[in-house]
Amino acid sequence: MTASDSKAVSLTALSSSGSGLSKDQKAFNALLRQIEQRRDLLATWEQVSAESQPVYVQKLLPLRTRFTTLSVELIFKLDAQFDHDKLSLSDRQAISALILHLLESHGDDVGDEAQLKALYNRHSGSDFDHDMTLEVEELKAHMEAMFGESLGDDLDMSSPDEVMARARAKMAEYQAREEAKKAARAERKTARSGSAKADAAAARREAAQAELTQSLRDIYRKLASALHPDREPDEQLRVRKTEMMQSLNAAYEKQDLLHLLELQIQLQQIDQHALNDLGDARLKHYNKLLKEQATDLERELLMTEDRFRAIYGIHSPQRLTPNSAKQFLHLEIVRMQDSIDGVTHDLEMFADLKLFKRWLKEMKRGIKEAAAYDQRDGFSY
Numbered sequence: 001m002t003a004s005d006s007k008a009v010s011l012t013a014l015s016s017s018g019s020g021l022s023k024d025q026k027a028f029n030a031l032l033r034q035i036e037q038r039r040d041l042l043a044t045w046e047q048v049s050a051e052s053q054p055v056y057v058q059k060l061l062p063l064r065t066r067f068t069t070l071s072v073e074l075i076f077k078l079d080a081q082f083d084h085d086k087l088s089l090s091d092r093q094a095i096s097a098l099i100l101h102l103l104e105s106h107g108d109d110v111g112d113e114a115q116l117k118a119l120y121n122r123h124s125g126s127d128f129d130h131d132m133t134l135e136v137e138e139l140k141a142h143m144e145a146m147f148g149e150s151l152g153d154d155l156d157m158s159s160p161d162e163v164m165a166r167a168r169a170k171m172a173e174y175q176a177r178e179e180a181k182k183a184a185r186a187e188r189k190t191a192r193s194g195s196a197k198a199d200a201a202a203a204r205r206e207a208a209q210a211e212l213t214q215s216l217r218d219i220y221r222k223l224a225s226a227l228h229p230d231r232e233p234d235e236q237l238r239v240r241k242t243e244m245m246q247s248l249n250a251a252y253e254k255q256d257l258l259h260l261l262e263l264q265i266q267l268q269q270i271d272q273h274a275l276n277d278l279g280d281a282r283l284k285h286y287n288k289l290l291k292e293q294a295t296d297l298e299r300e301l302l303m304t305e306d307r308f309r310a311i312y313g314i315h316s317p318q319r320l321t322p323n324s325a326k327q328f329l330h331l332e333i334v335r336m337q338d339s340i341d342g343v344t345h346d347l348e349m350f351a352d353l354k355l356f357k358r359w360l361k362e363m364k365r366g367i368k369e370a371a372a373y374d375q376r377d378g379f380s381y
Contacts, residue, residue: 031290031291032290035297039297042301042304048308055330055333064336070344072116074102074347094367100120103119151170165309175295247263257286257293258290305319308325312325
């Protein structure tokens with residue numbers, strides 16, 4: 001179903017009675033727009049993901065591999081200079097700081113190399129595995145405090161990315177629960193107290209659900225009757241109807257009301273007047289289904305974003321859009337080439353001790369400036 005099909009489903013500014021749209025009618029239209037926007041966003045994510053794969057494999061991945069190789073070479077050369085008898089204590093401290101900075105920038109790559117772990121332990125005076133566990137535990141505790149519940153005991157405590165992915169999933173669940181709580185509070189307020197009223201409310205809910213299920217079944221049966229491919233003599237139309245029938249079955253299975261309405265409009269089974277004259281009870285039930293559908297789409301968007309982050313190594317805490325994700329890859333290519341050029345230049349400094357000490361002095365100044373900036377902004381590492 002195309003975007004133009006979905007835009008055909010809406011309630012007009014005036015109902016057939018001539019009055020303005022009711023609150024439920026406005027909510028119906030707002031939910032349709034929300035679903036359409038999230039569908040379009042998912043479609044854009046699919047396109048960006050498909051376009052990003054060859055860019056990553058052919059351009060960015062080779063650059064990252066080259067940068068890692070050069071950085072590891074730089075780390076070992078720095079370590080080899082650490083015990084040079086012509087270096088001062090502050091020089092050695094600067095070398096240790098640089099080595100730790102480079103190891104940190106490698107992230108999970110450090111954990112794959114026993115030699116690099118040993119270097120971390122030597123220059124930090126600590127233990128790499130212990131420090132990583134503490135770091136992820138702190139991140140997990142922070143997220144749990146934010147949501148007021150556990151992220152689960154099955155997390156990989158060596159992976160900050162997994163903690164962040166679980167936190168985003170929890171956020172989607174939290175939003176869904178808050179919506180449910182609002183609806184429950186409104187229902188309790190209406191029902192007030194008393195078992196008789198509660199029983200009546202429960203009976204109404206059951207009847208409403210049964211009516212909604214029946215209405216969806218009615219829509220499905222009408223569409224299935226019109227789309228049944230075995231009744232179509234034309235070969236091309238039969239193929240088309242087979243595809244639409246498959247789409248219909250999937251929509252009915254997921255209770256995708258919007259898609260069912262789109263198909264009805266496409267096949268001219270309903271028109272604008274029929275949409276405008278939906279009864280209040282039917283409209284409330286439809287809105288409930290559409291709200292659930294919008295929540296499911298938001299959850300799918302979060303999962304799609306997390307997959308993109310995991311595949312391409314994006315660690316920014318900000319929400320990604322398809323456009324910002326695409327820009328990230330191109331900017332990362334430029335950044336990685338600049339980084340390769342910088343490390344290549346740095347490696348040339350080891351050829352002469354004077355050049356190396358001058359370069360190290362510049363690095364020490366940079367470390368002090370970065371530390372002062374972090375303290376000023378309230379960061380600590």
